[in-house]
Structure formats: structure tokens, C-alpha cells
Amino acid sequence: MDVFEDYLNSIEDESHRTRMIQIIDWVHGNFPNLEKRFAWKQPMFTDHGTFIIGFSIAKKHISVAPEEKWMDLFVSRAEDSGYSHGTKLFRIGFDQDVDYDLLREIIEFNIEDKKDCDTFWRKK
Numbered sequence: 001m002d003v004f005e006d007y008l009n010s011i012e013d014e015s016h017r018t019r020m021i022q023i024i025d026w027v028h029g030n031f032p033n034l035e036k037r038f039a040w041k042q043p044m045f046t047d048h049g050t051f052i053i054g055f056s057i058a059k060k061h062i063s064v065a066p067e068e069k070w071m072d073l074f075v076s077r078a079e080d081s082g083y084s085h086g087t088k089l090f091r092i093g094f095d096q097d098v099d100y101d102l103l104r105e106i107i108e109f110n111i112e113d114k115k116d117c118d119t120f121w122r123k124k
Contacts, residue, residue: 061091
């Protein structure tokens with residue numbers, strides 16, 4: 001059984017579930033070496049035990065959590081894609097396209113930046 005199956009099946013709105021599945025499948029297909037993990041009520045991907053990216057569903061959007069360092073350095077990239085944001089995440093509205101180039105940049109940055117990290121979260 002896929003680690004995200006129960007979570008995905010719990011998403012009541014079929015179009016929202018489909019969007020989340022598309023994003024998760026894209027990440028897995030493009031970064032097959034990342035491990036899938038379900039924690040803190042969200043699907044996430046890790047590399048050698050360290051957090052790379054996480055997603056969660058809300059009523060009007062999918063939250064993307066790239067970890068705070070990426071947000072501090074590159075929040076303008078999320079803004080350029082038309083996404084609203086908080087300090088640790090940005091939101092892809094269900095009426096917006098998914099910027100897969102942005103997701104690729106986030107994942108590649110975090111993999112490289114955390115290649116020597118031995119903790120789940122970055123230490124400040």
C-alpha cells in the first residue's frame with residue numbers, strides 16, 4: 001500500500017484529490033530517489049532522512065512547504081507564479097496552474113543544500 005493512500009482517499013473533493021495526486025506523482029516520477037513519508041498530517045518527501053518538501057490540502061488551495069530557508073531566499077519565485085504565501089509555505093489555488101518548474105527548483109535546491117544535513121529540519 002502506498003504511504004499516502006489513506007490521506008489521498010480522505011480528500012472529499014475529487015478534483016482536489018486529483019490535483020494532489022498529480023503533484024505527488026510528478027514529484028515521485030521526477031525524483032524517484034526521494035522517500036515518501038506521511039507526518040504532521042501531510043505527505044512529504046525526504047532525502048537521507050531529511051525533509052525536502054511537503055504538501056497539504058486546504059479548502060481553496062494546496063499548501064507547499066519547502067522549509068523556511070527556501071522561503072527566505074526565494075519567496076519572490078512563488079510570488080512570480082502568482083501564489084500567496086506565509087513565512088514557511090506558499091499556496092497553489094485550485095484555480096491556478098501548478099508551476100512544475102518552481103517545484104523542480106525547490107526540490108533540487110533542498111537536495112543540494114541539505115546533502116550534508118543529518119537532521120530532519122535544518123538547524124538555524
